[in-house]
Amino acid sequence: MRIAxxxxxxxxxxxxxxxxATDLAAAAVAIRDRALADTTAWDVTESLTTEVxxxxxxxxxxxxxxxxxxxxxxxxxxxxxxxxxFETESWLRGAESAEVVAPFPQKLQIxxxxxxxxxxxxxxxxxxxxxxxxDELLAQPPGALKxxxxxxxxxxxxxxxxxxxxxxxxxxxxxVEAAKRGAVAYLVRSxxxxxxxxxxxxxxxxxxxxxxxxxxxxxxxxxRMVARGKPVRIxxxxxxxxxxxxxxxNVVGEIRGREKPxxxxxxxxxxxxxxxxxxxxxxxxxxxxxxxxxxxxxxxPQRPRRTVRVVMWGAEEQGGSGGAYAEANKAEVPxxxxxxxxxxxxxxxFNAKLPAGSLDHPAMKAFAAAVNPLRVIISRxxxxxxxxxxxxxxxxxTPVVELQQDAGRYFDLHHSADDTLDKxxxxxxxxxxxxxxxxxxxxxxxxxDFRKTASVSQ
Amino acid sequence: MRIAxxxxxxxxxxxxxxxxATDLAAAAVAIRDRALADTTAWDVTESLTTEVxxxxxxxxxxxxxxxxxxxxxxxxxxxxxxxxxFETESWLRGAESAEVVAPFPQKLQIxxxxxxxxxxxxxxxxxxxxxxxxDELLAQPPGALKxxxxxxxxxxxxxxxxxxxxxxxxxxxxxVEAAKRGAVAYLVRSxxxxxxxxxxxxxxxxxxxxxxxxxxxxxxxxxRMVARGKPVRIxxxxxxxxxxxxxxxNVVGEIRGREKPxxxxxxxxxxxxxxxxxxxxxxxxxxxxxxxxxxxxxxxPQRPRRTVRVVMWGAEEQGGSGGAYAEANKAEVPxxxxxxxxxxxxxxxFNAKLPAGSLDHPAMKAFAAAVNPLRVIISRxxxxxxxxxxxxxxxxxTPVVELQQDAGRYFDLHHSADDTLDKxxxxxxxxxxxxxxxxxxxxxxxxxDFRKTASVSQ
Numbered sequence: 001m002r003i004a005x006x007x008x009x010x011x012x013x014x015x016x017x018x019x020x021a022t023d024l025a026a027a028a029v030a031i032r033d034r035a036l037a038d039t040t041a042w043d044v045t046e047s048l049t050t051e052v053x054x055x056x057x058x059x060x061x062x063x064x065x066x067x068x069x070x071x072x073x074x075x076x077x078x079x080x081x082x083x084x085x086f087e088t089e090s091w092l093r094g095a096e097s098a099e100v101v102a103p104f105p106q107k108l109q110i111x112x113x114x115x116x117x118x119x120x121x122x123x124x125x126x127x128x129x130x131x132x133x134x135d136e137l138l139a140q141p142p143g144a145l146k147x148x149x150x151x152x153x154x155x156x157x158x159x160x161x162x163x164x165x166x167x168x169x170x171x172x173x174x175x176v177e178a179a180k181r182g183a184v185a186y187l188v189r190s191x192x193x194x195x196x197x198x199x200x201x202x203x204x205x206x207x208x209x210x211x212x213x214x215x216x217x218x219x220x221x222x223x224r225m226v227a228r229g230k231p232v233r234i235x236x237x238x239x240x241x242x243x244x245x246x247x248x249x250n251v252v253g254e255i256r257g258r259e260k261p262x263x264x265x266x267x268x269x270x271x272x273x274x275x276x277x278x279x280x281x282x283x284x285x286x287x288x289x290x291x292x293x294x295x296x297x298x299x300x301p302q303r304p305r306r307t308v309r310v311v312m313w314g315a316e317e318q319g320g321s322g323g324a325y326a327e328a329n330k331a332e333v334p335x336x337x338x339x340x341x342x343x344x345x346x347x348x349x350f351n352a353k354l355p356a357g358s359l360d361h362p363a364m365k366a367f368a369a370a371v372n373p374l375r376v377i378i379s380r381x382x383x384x385x386x387x388x389x390x391x392x393x394x395x396x397x398t399p400v401v402e403l404q405q406d407a408g409r410y411f412d413l414h415h416s417a418d419d420t421l422d423k424x425x426x427x428x429x430x431x432x433x434x435x436x437x438x439x440x441x442x443x444x445x446x447x448x449d450f451r452k453t454a455s456v457s458q
Numbered sequence: 459m460r461i462a463x464x465x466x467x468x469x470x471x472x473x474x475x476x477x478x479a480t481d482l483a484a485a486a487v488a489i490r491d492r493a494l495a496d497t498t499a500w501d502v503t504e505s506l507t508t509e510v511x512x513x514x515x516x517x518x519x520x521x522x523x524x525x526x527x528x529x530x531x532x533x534x535x536x537x538x539x540x541x542x543x544f545e546t547e548s549w550l551r552g553a554e555s556a557e558v559v560a561p562f563p564q565k566l567q568i569x570x571x572x573x574x575x576x577x578x579x580x581x582x583x584x585x586x587x588x589x590x591x592x593d594e595l596l597a598q599p600p601g602a603l604k605x606x607x608x609x610x611x612x613x614x615x616x617x618x619x620x621x622x623x624x625x626x627x628x629x630x631x632x633x634v635e636a637a638k639r640g641a642v643a644y645l646v647r648s649x650x651x652x653x654x655x656x657x658x659x660x661x662x663x664x665x666x667x668x669x670x671x672x673x674x675x676x677x678x679x680x681x682r683m684v685a686r687g688k689p690v691r692i693x694x695x696x697x698x699x700x701x702x703x704x705x706x707x708n709v710v711g712e713i714r715g716r717e718k719p720x721x722x723x724x725x726x727x728x729x730x731x732x733x734x735x736x737x738x739x740x741x742x743x744x745x746x747x748x749x750x751x752x753x754x755x756x757x758x759p760q761r762p763r764r765t766v767r768v769v770m771w772g773a774e775e776q777g778g779s780g781g782a783y784a785e786a787n788k789a790e791v792p793x794x795x796x797x798x799x800x801x802x803x804x805x806x807x808f809n810a811k812l813p814a815g816s817l818d819h820p821a822m823k824a825f826a827a828a829v830n831p832l833r834v835i836i837s838r839x840x841x842x843x844x845x846x847x848x849x850x851x852x853x854x855x856t857p858v859v860e861l862q863q864d865a866g867r868y869f870d871l872h873h874s875a876d877d878t879l880d881k882x883x884x885x886x887x888x889x890x891x892x893x894x895x896x897x898x899x900x901x902x903x904x905x906x907d908f909r910k911t912a913s914v915s916q
Contacts, residue, residue: 050682053564061563105519106511106736109875196654197735197875217878221736224508224879277655278564278679417567417655420675421682 024363024446028370028438031296035434040295042426044072045288045346049278049421056275057315058090058246065271069251069287069312076295078253078310084328088320090246091115091203093275094239096212098187101125102233104225110187110212111276111416112238113172114203114318119185119210123237126184130226134171137178146182149234150174153219158193160408161351162344165191175207185210185236189219194412201274202415203318210238248272250325251312255298257444259305264332265444266309266339266398267293267436270316270389277419281410285424285432286342287312293436297444304444306337313389316343326392333396338443338450340401341387342432345410346424349376349435355399355450356382363446370438374431399450403435482821482904486828486896489754493892498753500884502530503746503804507736507879514733515773516548516704523729527709527745527770534753536711536768542786546778548704549573549661551733552697556645556670559583560691562683568645568670569734569874570696571630572661572776577643577668581695584642588684592629595636604640607692608632611677616651618866619809620802623649633665643668643694647677652870659732660873661776668696706730708783709770713756715902717763722790723902724767724797724856725751725894728774728847735877739868743882743890744800745770751894755902762902764795771847774801784850791854796901796908798859799845800890803868804882807834807893813857813908814840821904828896832889840912857908861893 048068055065066083073081091114098108129148131137137152156168168191175186190200190213199213214222225232251271257263269286273279294308313321326333338355352371358364359378368378385391386400394400413419442448506526513523524541531539549572556566587606589595595610614626626649633644648658648671657671672680683690709729715721727744731737752766771779784791796813810829816822817836826836843849844858852858871877900906 046682050679050686051562053562053679064563104509104511105522195880197656197878198654217736217876217880220880221508221511221878224504228508278675418675420655420679422653422675422678 024442025366025369027445028366028442031437031441032370032434035293035296035437036430038292038296038430038433039426041288041292041429041433044291045280045284045424045429046421047072048284048287049280053278054275055271055273055279056092057088057248057272057318058243059092062272062314066249066251066314069271073251073253073310076291077298079256081253084250084252084325086248086250086320086324086328087245088248088315088324089318090243091318092241094118094241096238098212098234098236100225100232101235103230106221108218109197109199109215111199111201112240113201113211113213115206115242116204116211116238116240117209118240119236119238123235124184125233125235127231127233128222130222132223134174137174140181142180143182145178148183149185149187149236150178150183151187151222153189153223155189156191156193156411158408158411160406161404162407164193165411172202173205175209175211176205179207179209183209187212187214189214190216192216192411192414192416194416196418198416198418200414200416201276210236212238248320249314250321251314253310255294255303255308257306258303261307262335263306263337264309264335265306265337265440266311266390266393267440268311268313268389269342270321271312271314272317274317274415276415276417278421280419280421280424281345281413282415282419283316283343285346285429289342289429289432289436292433293440296433296437297441304441306444308440308444316388322389322392325389326396330396333393333398336393336398338399338401339386339390339393340403341389342403342436343387344405344407346429346432347406347409348428348431349403350406351377351379351404352435353379353381353383353402353404355401355454357453358448358450361448361453363442363448367439367442371435374434376435399454401439403439405432482900483824483827485903486824486900489895489899490828490892493751493754493895494888496750496754496888496891497884499746499750499887499891502749503738503742503882503887504879505530506742506745507738511736512733513729513731513737514550515546515706515730515776516701517550520730520772524707524709524772527729531709531711531768534749535756537714539711542708542710542783544706544708544778544782544786545703546706546773546782547776548701549776550699552576552699554670554696556692556694558683558690559693561688564679566676567655567657567673569657569659570698571659571669571671573664573700574662574669574696574698575667576698577694577696581693582642583691583693585689585691586680588680590681592632595632598639600638601640603636606641607643607645607694608636608641609645609680611647611681613647613674614649614651614869616866616869618864619862620865622651623869630660631663633667633669634663637665637667641667645670645672647672648674650674650869650872650874652874654876656874656876658872658874659734668694670696706778707772708779709772711768713752713761713766715764716761719765720793721764721795722767722793723764723795723898724769724848724851725898726769726771726847727800728779729770729772730775732775732873734873734875736879738877738879738882739803739871740873740877741774741801743804743887747800747887747890747894750891751898754891754895755899762899764902766898766902774846780847780850783847784854788854791851791856794851794856796857796859797844797848797851798861799847800861800894801845802863802865804887805864805867806886806889807861808864809835809837809862810893811837811839811841811860811862813859813912815911816906816908819906819911821900821906825897825900829893832892834893857912859897861897863890
């Protein structure tokens with residue numbers, strides 16, 4: 001009886017998988033619990049923010065961060081610790097100031113955007129053209145902004161995931177569209193959910209004109225001034241240095257696998273940061289979490305079958321570290337089992353997007369069983385690009401994972417001076433480590449092949 | 459029967475008082491409800507923060523604030539609008555910067571304190587001596603801080619009232635004690651409950667050395683650096699200008715009483731502000747609330763018996779406006795019925811401290827009945843000094859009132875760049891107006907004499 005035979009065969013398969021998964025599940029639970037009690041992620045995050053602080057790509061601080069990364073990985077017992085050098089852009093801030101000169105003189109709190117042009121040495125002064133939605137600016141005809149400082153004050157919606165940011169962030173690069181229409185400078189309300197006077201910066205598309213973020217209260221102040229009907233004039237002075245190619249560094253360390261060391265799980269965060277804060281939630285936390293997860297695995301009585309590699313990507317903010325890493329390591333891609341980046345703050349992981357088709361694999365069942373008690377949802381949707389620094393590997397064929405953090409508070413801090421260690425909750429950080437450690441361990445000590453699960457699912 | 463006669467006499471008294479208080483109580487309730495629906499306080503607060511913004515004593519912005527105050531009072535229909543000029547200190551900020559130069563170079567966020575000395579033009583650099591409690595600094599022997607930058611990082615407790623601030627604020631003037639012990643500069647953790655990277659300034663006793671507030675995250679960063687055991691060196695550069703006597707202005711307007719215009723109720727807020735924010739909660743809100751309360755009374759079909767006077771004190775932050783006002787108006791003190799200042803933010807009034815012995819007076823019963831539904835506690839404790847700008851009047855014999863605001867959030871904002879309009883809740887502001895209007899009206903349209911109630915109570 002064909003059906004009976006198939007059922008028997010299936011029972012045998014399930015039984016073998018169950019036995020396998022039981023061991024793996026127990027190990028995942030054990031490493032999860034060690035992670036919850038471990039302080040390595042906090043210690044690493046504290047160390048990077050205290051001993052290095054802000055570390056924009058191309059700055060002397062980034063050189064210190066690179067040296068810090070090498071020393072930290074060695075001190076934690078990682079193997080094959082090395083630096084992969086590449087070149088990418090570097091935009092570094094100089095002195096900046098802005099003020100309303102008429103009709104109501106007031107100082108403004110701004111933060112220049114990455115790739116902004118400088119103003120003339122004495123600054124520039126012009127009347128503003130203010131738009132409460134970015135689409136209003138886009139609706140302006142050619143020449144409509146001639147000689148004006150274009151200002152966009154569209155606010156961002158707070159969401160638990162990236163959607164609020166994704167919906168608002170296009171306005172940060174609005175300098176390009178403003179310049180096309182004749183604007184001499186571009187000011188944009190911080191892409192942020194915060195209400196403090198600290199502006200939030202970040203990278204923007206190069207427009208050839210000065211570009212800066214306004215703090216949310218300053219954006220609202222300008223709205224109120226404009227509502228009074230008189231022309232509002234702003235004086236803006238911004239200095240910066242830009243290099244199209246500056247040395248940059250990916251710092252790498254490994255926990256070598258015991259059976260198949262050539263098969264590699266790549267995880268990490270980014271080592272660089274913007275300059276206003278100390279790069280705590282963006283992204284010392286990601287460095288801390290992924291380094292701690294690998295370290296916990298290395299502390300086990302025996303190494304996992306496969307190699308766990310931690311990469312501290314060196315130029316996420318200004319771009320290039322993920323692409324450079326993929327390019328430099330493309331020959332190894334067929335042996336890269338999965339790649340993932342932690343780069344959405346330090347809030348708890350609430351949703352796990354696994355590689356396509358892998359949900360029912362015993363290794364992923366073991367992972368899910370370990371992290372469901374930590375209130376992690378196992379998403380039915382597969383991971384997409386995995387994050388800026390692994391998207392390049394994904395394009396070359398590497399499966400990716402997305403362990404999504406609760407970002408409800410992240411955009412209060414992101415890219416601002418307020419990105420400091422005190423905003424990191426050690427308990428939430430440990431939850432991240434537990435989820436990463438459980439995931440990485442169940443992949444590293446199994447034979448799961450996400451390329452096969454993906455093909456089965458299609 | 460003596461007892462029956464007394465009871466009858468008491469009944470007559472109560473009856474007369476009840477009739478009187480019933481009218482007054484109904485009027486107080488009516489003006490309370492108009493206040494809750496009125497936007498004048500918001501409009502005034504919005505106008506001052508938008509059209510003037512930061513207005514430190516002795517600055518050109520303070521001149522604009524003075525002119526704004528005169529114009530606003532006239533536009534709202536106040537009488538006898540005038541400016542009382544006096545002289546007091548003026549400390550104005552110049553360029554400021556601070557950075558750790560060793561062992562971990564990082565920029566610090568500071569805000570110079572009022573009366574701070576400037577550094578030499580090129581700045582000064584020294585090792586720090588860090589104390590986690592102010593008492594630790596006080597315990598240092600003479601000479602112990604020679605050549606050092608003294609740093610105090612004691613944090614402030616959040617309380618609903620002024621207690622947290624009162625307990626912590628002495629450290630802001632610690633420069634005096636640091637200088638006595640040989641320190642070359644003084645840095646203090648912001649006297650604040652905030653956790654943002656915005657430092658909170660304020661006035662400090664003159665010490666002869668540079669003095670600045672650190673943002674809370676920066677104070678904690680220094681604590682972590684010091685914990686690593688290596689000497690921490692800071693470079694500090696601060697410029698400022700100080701005048702012991704600079705022109706200053708109290709702006710005054712009145713609603714003249716219909717029966718006893720010479721009897722005056724003095725209320726107000728302070729017109730000056732620190733320079734980092736826009737002086738919204740400190741103290742445009744107080745100006746808005748008291749101006750609106752008086753305006754609502756002036757809108758009644760008939761004027762109250764007594765005069766209601768609004769004073770916009772011009773130098774609360776740097777000191778002197780209350781003393782100058784009392785000195786200039788001391789001949790009038792016997793006719794000043796009561797004085798009160800609104801200067802603890804824009805949170806709801808939760809506790810009313812009345813002049814001593816007045817709780818049982820029908821006018822105050824009418825007030826209490828009007829504001830109890832707004833969750834105002836009528837305190838058994840009498841008002842003390844009434845606030846910085848009325849303490850001088852109090853010393854000359856004027857009764858004072860304290861309508862205490864919930865300050866739970868105030869010290870997140872106070873004296874920082876974050877003191878902006880968006881932090882003011884229009885509904886909470888209207889509650890303040892309702893309480894002030896009810897109080898002022900019940901005093902202005904009655905014959906309550908707080909000097910007599912005080913003598914009865916003693």
